[in-house]
Amino acid sequence: MSLVTGDVLLKRAMEGKYGVGAFNFNNLEFLQAILEAAKETNSPVILQVSEGGMKYMGLSFLEGIIKHLLYKVEVPVAIHLDHGSSLDAVLYAIRIGFTSVMIDASKRPFDENVNITREVVKIAHTVGVSVEAELGKIKGTEEHVEVSEREALFTDPDEAAKFVELTEVDSLAVAIGTAHGIYKGEPKLDFDRLYDIKRKVGIPLVLHGASGVPLDDVRRAISLGICKINIDTDLRVAFRNKLAEVLSIRRDEIDPRKFLGPARDAVKEVVIEKIKAFGSEGRA
Ligand code: G3H
Ligand code: ZN
Numbered sequence: 001m002s003l004v005t006g007d008v009l010l011k012r013a014m015e016g017k018y019g020v021g022a023f024n025f026n027n028l029e030f031l032q033a034i035l036e037a038a039k040e041t042n043s044p045v046i047l048q049v050s051e052g053g054m055k056y057m058g059l060s061f062l063e064g065i066i067k068h069l070l071y072k073v074e075v076p077v078a079i080h081l082d083h084g085s086s087l088d089a090v091l092y093a094i095r096i097g098f099t100s101v102m103i104d105a106s107k108r109p110f111d112e113n114v115n116i117t118r119e120v121v122k123i124a125h126t127v128g129v130s131v132e133a134e135l136g137k138i139k140g141t142e143e144h145v146e147v148s149e150r151e152a153l154f155t156d157p158d159e160a161a162k163f164v165e166l167t168e169v170d171s172l173a174v175a176i177g178t179a180h181g182i183y184k185g186e187p188k189l190d191f192d193r194l195y196d197i198k199r200k201v202g203i204p205l206v207l208h209g210a211s212g213v214p215l216d217d218v219r220r221a222i223s224l225g226i227c228k229i230n231i232d233t234d235l236r237v238a239f240r241n242k243l244a245e246v247l248s249i250r251r252d253e254i255d256p257r258k259f260l261g262p263a264r265d266a267v268k269e270v271v272i273e274k275i276k277a278f279g280s281e282g283r284a
Contacts, residue, residue: 002073003066006100006228007130007170009044009078010204013227018279019218022046022206023271024082024232026053029264030239031065037271038075043280045075046100046228048082051089059096066097075284080132082230090120094129102173106134110159117167125168132228135163136175138208154193161200171204171228176221178209181233187213191224198225206230211237215277222278229278235267242266 013020025031025047038045047069054062069077080100081093090101103120105113117133124131136155155174164172174197177189187209198205204227210218211233218229243263246253253259275281 002071002075002077003069003099004076004078005128005130006046006078006080006132009046009076010130010171010227012044012283013280014204014225016279016283017223018283019207019222019227019229020044020046020280021271021274021278022048022080022082022228022230023235023274024048024050024053024230026050026056029260030235030267033235033264033267034271035073035077037268037275038077038284039073041272041275041281042284043075043275043282044077044284045275045280046078046080048080048230049093049098050082051085054081054093054096062096078130084120087116087120087123090124094124094127098129100130100132102132102134104134104173106137106173106175110135110163114163114166117163117169121168121170130170132171132173132206133163133167133169134173134175134206134208135160138173138175138178138180140180140209154190155197157193157196157200160197164201164203169203171206172201173206173208176207178207178213180209181211182237183212187217189213189217189221191220194221194224194226201225204228211235215274218277219279229274231270231274234270234274238266238270239263 009020023034078100079098081098083104084090084102093101105116121131137153176194205225206228207226208230210229246259246262
């Protein structure tokens, strides 16, 4: 069986000192691109879907995908709810068959974040689903999550240790200088902070907003405890640019396969590049 929990993939990554790419998808072309890239590189992979993505694709499409992942995919794969905003959203994902969920209560005060995360962990663990939570506030916009420059807040290492102990969460997303969406300047990661968090927290750490971060910086972050790397924007940009390029040349083309196919291949190329950089190639 190829469908596993997020925890299984991230624990292996932590032991093997490599990172697992977590790639967002909202349609068939992105899903095919990510799975083909993982298969070609013989790499584990995390497929992630936001609440908006769940609405866009619909329940039966997602259930069909999960059946496909269970029986037809040759590499280990987890399907993960990205930035779940409530217990309802998490329960919905678990019911469909997701093997991993994120509860993102990072915009709430520390105690509230602890309480809701602990509740999600209790329920999810009962049915064997892993849980990611977030502490600190990551700048930028990801679907419904919007954090301004002024609100952004780096993760405090001592708070992180306390949070993990109180919630028993499986993995922790940390705010160390990355941002969701397209960067305006060069991202500056706080590696000293990451080092301190890792010293105090024994579970796999997650890097959100990793699109646009130089791959050397991502590799350094992996060496300091990052095990899951979230990529969305880089895939969207590759898809959009290739689509625009093909349509500008084949202006009268009406067969969607002729322009969606090349756009899908462009996404696949980016996923392969990331998998190789994260060191998960050959780890399936
Ligand atoms: O949760 C998803 C991500 O953190 C993706 O961020 O769009 O900047 O790659 P990105
Ligand atoms: Zn994110």
